Amino acid sequence: MNSTIECRKCHSKNSINATLCYNCDESLQNYNYYKNDFKVYYKLFSKENMEILEKIPLTDTSYDTILNNIVNINPEITIPAYPTIPVLLKIIKPYVRVQYDSENKHPNFLSFYSFNKIFLNRTTPSNMIPSSIIHELAHHLFNEIIKQTIMHLLNTEKNLYIESFAWYLTLQNKYLEIANEYVSHKVQEYFIPEKFNGYTSLIKILMDNDDLDTKKIETALSFGSSISDDVIFILEHFIKQVNNNMPHISQDNTIGYPIYKFNTQQKIDALYTIIYKTFELFYKNKKDMLPLLDQFNQSYIYYNI
Numbered sequence: 001m002n003s004t005i006e007c008r009k010c011h012s013k014n015s016i017n018a019t020l021c022y023n024c025d026e027s028l029q030n031y032n033y034y035k036n037d038f039k040v041y042y043k044l045f046s047k048e049n050m051e052i053l054e055k056i057p058l059t060d061t062s063y064d065t066i067l068n069n070i071v072n073i074n075p076e077i078t079i080p081a082y083p084t085i086p087v088l089l090k091i092i093k094p095y096v097r098v099q100y101d102s103e104n105k106h107p108n109f110l111s112f113y114s115f116n117k118i119f120l121n122r123t124t125p126s127n128m129i130p131s132s133i134i135h136e137l138a139h140h141l142f143n144e145i146i147k148q149t150i151m152h153l154l155n156t157e158k159n160l161y162i163e164s165f166a167w168y169l170t171l172q173n174k175y176l177e178i179a180n181e182y183v184s185h186k187v188q189e190y191f192i193p194e195k196f197n198g199y200t201s202l203i204k205i206l207m208d209n210d211d212l213d214t215k216k217i218e219t220a221l222s223f224g225s226s227i228s229d230d231v232i233f234i235l236e237h238f239i240k241q242v243n244n245n246m247p248h249i250s251q252d253n254t255i256g257y258p259i260y261k262f263n264t265q266q267k268i269d270a271l272y273t274i275i276y277k278t279f280e281l282f283y284k285n286k287k288d289m290l291p292l293l294d295q296f297n298q299s300y301i302y303y304n305i
């Protein structure tokens, strides 16, 4: 389910969590959505929902529906175009907003993604901006896949706790961070190979954590590789690959691990298992986990209102 809120000025239909109209930038005065309401939390992690998750597996047809629902978050029919800055800023508005990092929170990064916002460093050269936006947008879409899968399985609308749950899930351990970072680098490399400067943040995670389990790293990379195909599928509705007739060898061979792509069933099983296990963790530790999600809710409120 993806219900929408209508702009009073231009009548465009916006996502339920949007605060500004994607079409005319009018404020949607969507303050109701950005409220911390613990009743919503207890309803989400209820016994009924835990039982639904136990009983209803994720199927490949429902997963296809989920991906198409994400494409349809952008209600405009577009012809895929080359990913220039104006094209990107237009097509991603229904998903995320881009702004400069005026507080200079991460001076060493070209860009970063936080709670449905993409931040660009003021010193990022303009010719690096498109690929930076694509990298951060891929982080957002990986998050969106998690959110939409939970919404689909539990047949529920998006709410702040679902968003915060997805935020927690994608960063809950180093292996998911690795999968998450692989997805973003791979998608960035796919669309603009000539501006790609390597799997840098992924390699940094691997170097900073040399105690990680090799087999688990390989599984994380393989999972990330399968999800990157889905993010590319979503984005190809809007943007075209630059220089797609030039042969390109992926720099993912510099990561130093073999990457086996999962088949569809393995990917869906892995996604379902991660969601199920994480959900179960919250279900079994409801009281202890509430402050953590409340804190993420506060970040969503801070970044979006």
Ligand SMILES: [Zn+2]
Pocket (backbone or CB within 6 Å): 007, 008, 009, 010, 011, 012, 021, 022, 023, 024, 025, 026
């Ligand atoms: Zn509007």
Ligand SMILES: [Zn+2]
Pocket (backbone or CB within 6 Å): 135, 139, 181, 184, 201
């Ligand atoms: Zn990243």
